[in-house]
Amino acid sequence: MRSKPTQLVLSAAAFGVAGIVFTHSYTSAVAADQTAFVATPEQRLTTRQVAALLDRGHYSNRRFDEAMGQKVLDMYFNRLDPNHTLFLQSDIDELTEKYGSTFANRLKKGDLSASQEIFKRYTQRSNEYYNFAKQFLTKDINLYRNDSVVLDREDAPRFKTAAEQKTYWERQLTLQVINLTLGQEEDKARDELYRQHPELTKGNDLILGEDRSPQEILLNRLQRQQEQLERITSDEIMESVLNSATLTYDPHSNYYAPVQSVEMQVQSNLQLEGIGVSIRPYRKNPDYTQIVTLVDGGPAAKSGKVQPNDLILAVAKDGEVLQDVVGWSTREVVALIRGKRGTDVTVKVKQPNSPDAAARTIVLTRDVIEQEDAGVSQRVITVTPDGSSQPKRIGVLEIPSFYLNYRARRSGQNYRSVSIDTQNALTELNKQNIDGLVVDLRNNPGGSLDEVAKMLGLFIKEGPLVQIRDNRGNVQVYQDEDGGKQLYSGDLVVIVNKASASASEIFAAAVQDYGRGLVVGSTTTGKGTAQVQLDSLALGSATLTQRKFYRITGGSTQNKGVVPDIELVNIYQGAEFSERDQKNAMAWDTIKTSPYKPEGRFTSNTLATLNQQSKIRQTINPQFVYLDTLNKIRDMEDDKKSVTLNIAERRAHQKQVELRTLDAENARRTALGKKPYASWTEHQAAVEALFEERSRMKTDERPKLPESEAFVIEAAKIMLDANKLKQP
Known part of the structure; x- marks a missing residue:
């Protein structure tokens, strides 16, 4: 197998996907694949291609052998759980014993079953955390404790027991509630200042008016994260393990799943195919994605129907049914709304502080936009x-x-x-x-x-x-x-x-x-x-x-x-x-x-x-x-x-x-x-x-x-x- 080199790049790191301007996309595997864990022929071929490249083509001349496979497995564990709070040490021991000696050989054959089983264990442990958090956050929480917590556990040993792990989860969640409580105190003081001195806002709508409790906010945030975990595609699972393999060789060898691959091209070319908007999580409620600015000459600006500050409620690509995107990350929204030049995308938007009944459904045709x-x-x-x-x-x-x-x-x-x-x-x-x-x-x-x-x-x-x-x-x-x-x-x-x-x-x-x-x-x-x-x-x-x-x-x-x-x-x-x-x-x-x-x-x-x-x-x-x-x-x-x-x-x-x-x-x-x-x-x-x-x-x-x-x-x-x- 030979992959054709197309360009020599000297970039610092992988480019992020979080929405800058919507661009061209590829169809990725449906979310159901994440639970089925059945790799497609294309995914198996891609895995073999990447393994062969590492084995034969990397500058270091290190073979992709059993010893390297063990290092890749360790990297995979650490990339899934960088803070050592989800996997128990028994998980690591069990999965290493089962797959450590064969991990490299499996990838060279295009076999993703081991990495898929590990990701399934990661999903299980993540859901255990989310379920524990939901139960903990519905109770009264003592914010005047005498203990403490260390947030950065990258170099710390993994927990040996579930009880030890849950003690840490409880402390970490308590600190999040404390931080949200203190943040709300500042937000309310700032809201009051805006009400008394509206000139300070310089015409911007800056009053948050948050009436949810810190625990409600955190519960909502964790629910969003859990739902995002459920929507992870099999392409993204493959990306995670293949990136673990490339990064074991050096920090700048990377594998990019289709959506990430397009973003890298965007950053290098300064040319986009999209609707021409910049987005970010809505500051008053991150469940919503907000349109911040319109690109002059882009489809959104030309339509006259999309406005700055609009909140994106739903998206339908290429004539499909509108899909609700409230609670989705900006990365997910970007991936859904992108498409080829000349194709249509439908967005449902509304202005902040307006009812859903006032939402507008707009069909836009994607075009080339120069940055x-x-x-x-x-x-x-x-x-x-x-x-x-x-x-x-x-x-x-x-x-x-x-x-x-x-x-x-x-x-x-x-x-x-x-x-x-x-x-x-x-x-x-x-x-x-x-x-x-x-x-x-x-x-x-x-x-x-x-x-x-x-x-x-x-x-x-x-x-x-x-x-x-x-x-x-x-x-x-x-x-x-x-x-x-x-x-x-x-x-x-x-x-x-x-x-x-x-x-x-x-x-x-x-x-x-x-x-x-x-x-x-x-x-x-x-x-x-x-x-x-x-x-x-x-x-x-x-x-x-x-x-x-x-x-x-x-x-x-x-x-x-x-x-x-x-x-x-x-x-x-x-x-x-x-x-x-x-x-x-x-x-x-x-x-x-x-x-x-x-x-x-x-x-x-x-x-x-x-x-x-x-x-x-x-x-x-x-x-x-x-x-x-x-x-x-x-x-x-x-x-x-x-x-x-x-x-x-x-x-x-x-x-x-x-x-x-x-x-x-x-x-x-x-x-x-x-x-x-x-x-x-x-x-x-x-x-x-x-x-x-x-x-x-x-x-x-x-x-x-x-x-x-x-x-x-x-x-x-x-x-x-x-x-x-x-x-x-």
């Missing part, structure tokens, strides 16, 4: 260097990902790509006589290797850009061979953070190694592997790690990431999502340097001076002081530590966190000449109103958040400082 807001954006800001009265014009390029519409390129159509969009943006910025350029790669997850190479060619004269090594030790060097052409040759600074990954790291590393510009921010993700996307599987698609990339100096970015020349406040301090935090991450190593000629050089003394100057500015900049304080406040919450189950103690702790956060916000406002908030409730009201206001704007129309813009301004000042230090 214009998702690509490269450009602007010019004015920054005055320290010790100068002469403002400088600084260009800013914001690059959300290294995207490429592969399908359109293959078919010979006009297509979008990050290098084309960047070339156009740089041409416009050059016309504006900018004094320097900031390239913002914060939160950029990566994308196409070809695109990052083309991007670098716009900034670097010529020479090697990145080295790629395959599992046989062969090294390929991507070169810029345009005879020294540079579309932009001026001063340059690149901003990165912990969420900058893969292709972003290649770009930043090359700029740093050539001395072409400065890299500022915080150490990047450390994702230094390349995946082949395989889209010829019987069902869905997969990414398989087959190469590793290296800087032109010979060192990998894998695990270590790119360390910035100048450190800025790390807004992700303590967050565990970098490569260094992942299970089965591949190791850092080195290969030979590829000969290259640096275009510039920043000496250690220069970098030390720039760091010192920036650190001084950060300690007095209200935005950086605020962000640094938030890091310290976040350290007060740690799911790995015991949490008291006494509501009075939790309330006191929460008040302390709120007070410190309010003090940080008011210190920032005072430093900026703004009026401090009188209370935590007023502060939260302002944050909520701002969020609602921004959520209804297009991405490129939203004003820059000051705490985010501070990084751009500081990066520009560092670049201007460096320019002064270079001058004789």
